[in-house]
Amino acid sequence: MYLNSPALSWTNMACILIAAAVTALPSMSMAEDQLKLSPEQATSLGIRVVHPVASPVDKTLPYPAQIVIPTPQLWVVSAPVAGMVISLSVARGDRIVAGQSLATMESPSFVSQQRDYLHAVAQDVLAAQQLNRNTQLFQGNAVAQRVLEGSQAEARQASIAVAERRQVLRLSGLSDEAISKLTSEAAISGTLTVAAPRPATVIDTAVSPGQRVEQSAPLIKVAQLSPLWVEIAVPASNIKAIQQGAKVEVDGYEPPGQVVLVSETTDPATQTVLVRAEVPNSGDLRPGQTAAVRISFVSKRETAWEIPYSALIRRGEQASVFVSTQGGFRLMSVTLLEEDQDHVVVSAPLTDNDEVAVSGVSALRGILLKLGAG
Numbered sequence: 001m002y003l004n005s006p007a008l009s010w011t012n013m014a015c016i017l018i019a020a021a022v023t024a025l026p027s028m029s030m031a032e033d034q035l036k037l038s039p040e041q042a043t044s045l046g047i048r049v050v051h052p053v054a055s056p057v058d059k060t061l062p063y064p065a066q067i068v069i070p071t072p073q074l075w076v077v078s079a080p081v082a083g084m085v086i087s088l089s090v091a092r093g094d095r096i097v098a099g100q101s102l103a104t105m106e107s108p109s110f111v112s113q114q115r116d117y118l119h120a121v122a123q124d125v126l127a128a129q130q131l132n133r134n135t136q137l138f139q140g141n142a143v144a145q146r147v148l149e150g151s152q153a154e155a156r157q158a159s160i161a162v163a164e165r166r167q168v169l170r171l172s173g174l175s176d177e178a179i180s181k182l183t184s185e186a187a188i189s190g191t192l193t194v195a196a197p198r199p200a201t202v203i204d205t206a207v208s209p210g211q212r213v214e215q216s217a218p219l220i221k222v223a224q225l226s227p228l229w230v231e232i233a234v235p236a237s238n239i240k241a242i243q244q245g246a247k248v249e250v251d252g253y254e255p256p257g258q259v260v261l262v263s264e265t266t267d268p269a270t271q272t273v274l275v276r277a278e279v280p281n282s283g284d285l286r287p288g289q290t291a292a293v294r295i296s297f298v299s300k301r302e303t304a305w306e307i308p309y310s311a312l313i314r315r316g317e318q319a320s321v322f323v324s325t326q327g328g329f330r331l332m333s334v335t336l337l338e339e340d341q342d343h344v345v346v347s348a349p350l351t352d353n354d355e356v357a358v359s360g361v362s363a364l365r366g367i368l369l370k371l372g373a374g
Contacts, residue, residue, distance in 0.1 A: 033331035035322075035367060042328075047360030049324050050311075051352055055304035055345050060241070060338040062251065062292040065232040069287045070278070073224040074203070077194060079213045080172040083107025086191065087209050090220065096196045102220050103194040103207075109215070113172060114188045117165035120158070121183055127151070127158035200224050203287075226281035230257065230293055233272035241297035241337045248277035251292040253284055259295065297337055304337060305350050311358045312336070312344050313365060319346065322364050324355035329364055 037045075086104040090096060134151040137143040169179050173194055182188070200222040207219050230250060234242060239262065246259045257279030266273050275295065279285065297304070312334075313320045319336045322329040334346035350356075357364060 033368065034325070035328045035330070035364060037328040042360070045360045045363040047329075047357055047364065049355035050308065050358050052305035052307050052350050052354060052356055054352060055306045060238070060295045060297055061306075061340050061343060061345060062294055063232050063234060065230045065250070065277075065291050065293045067285050067287055067289050067291060068229045068231055069203070069223045069225065070227065070229050075197075075222060076206075076218045077102060077197070077220045077222060079105065079215055079217045079219055080194065081105070081107045081109040081113070081192065082213065082215045083109060083192070084212045085207050085209055085219070088205060088207070088220075090202050090205070092202055092204055094202045096200055096202060096222065098196055098198045100196045101193050102196055105192045105194060105213075106190055107192055108190075110172060110192045111188055111190055113165070113168050114182060117162075117169055117179075117182070118186055118188070120161040120165045124155075124158040124162045127155040131155040194219060196222065198224075223287075225283075225285075225287065227257065227278045228281045228285050228287065229260075230277040230279050230291070232275040232277065232293055232295070233267070233270060234275050234295075235339075236266045236271050236273050238338050239273045239275075242275055242295050243297075247296040248279065249294045249296075250279060250285065251294070253279075253291070254282075255280055303350075304345050304347050306343055306345050307356050308358045309339065309342055309344050311356045311361065312339075312346075313361060321346070321348070322357040322361060323350070324357065329357060331368065 037047075083105045084107070086106050088103050089101045096102070131148075131151040131154070134143055134148050138145065138148040166179055169182075170176075173192060174182075201224070203221040203223050205220050207213060207217075213219070230248060232248075242259065242262060244259050244262055247256050248259055249256045257277045259275055260278045261274070261276040263274040263276075277293070277295075285291075307321065311321050313322070313331075318333065320331050320333045323332045332348060332350075334348040336344060336346055338345040
């Protein structure tokens, strides 16, 4: 009568089927969470099973990640002096070598630096000549010792001034060869070449030709692009399986890298933990791109297995699955390592010959609870 009633819900029908299956169960070993079911009973409960798949090399499920430039490998080339940018020799994406010209500037300050250096050099020459003359006079008893000591002090001060002015020119980007040429030729230049300090790639330019800038203003941002950082947001519930030093593979790229940081804090908005890996880059990876990565987790006991998410049973912080036996099913505890919306990776004493229930799981659990084993 009730089966033909339109008011009967699918939930009530499922309860009737479960109750009928429970009534028909011949026995159950509650101590070991064993359920004895005949093939007919399993079919009537809609139970379907699959074989677990060994998780390849104990890796996690794919996580989305962001490729970023390591902070120590990113720097800004700044204006060594105040002045006007005359030209730029590079653009975004260019690869550069150490000493390569990046920009040319015109600077009155640079002119003053060269003039001050040449003046210091001239004073040093005069001080050295005066010291030599007074030394000879002192040896002939023509001058007092205090005169000689005064000349020595002046020569030292003149030498210090030259070293100071030379260092200012170095900081402005002049090489020792260029400084030597300035010393010998006394040819003051109004333009200055800003050179690359090391091999790198141009990330961005901050100025344009004709723009006036102050000293230390950013001109060009450059970076070394190998190795790169891969930043992964791992759900906090999965972070226990990941440790520093674990191998990380970026899908579609070789060679692998390794975890260099597992953050000690959790993002309160996303409930994820930052995991940072360092990956060698042969040129295929590009900062700013997203990629899928797999992180090797530490598996010290059983092999890791990948199974459909529908097979998993949660009871508080415990997880388990129903494994097919010769006469029914057995509830097996598992350690949850990774999960997404479709699959989970668990550590458990399974084999690839085992069969795990992936549908009808609620019916099996309902029977277990009904008979007092849950």
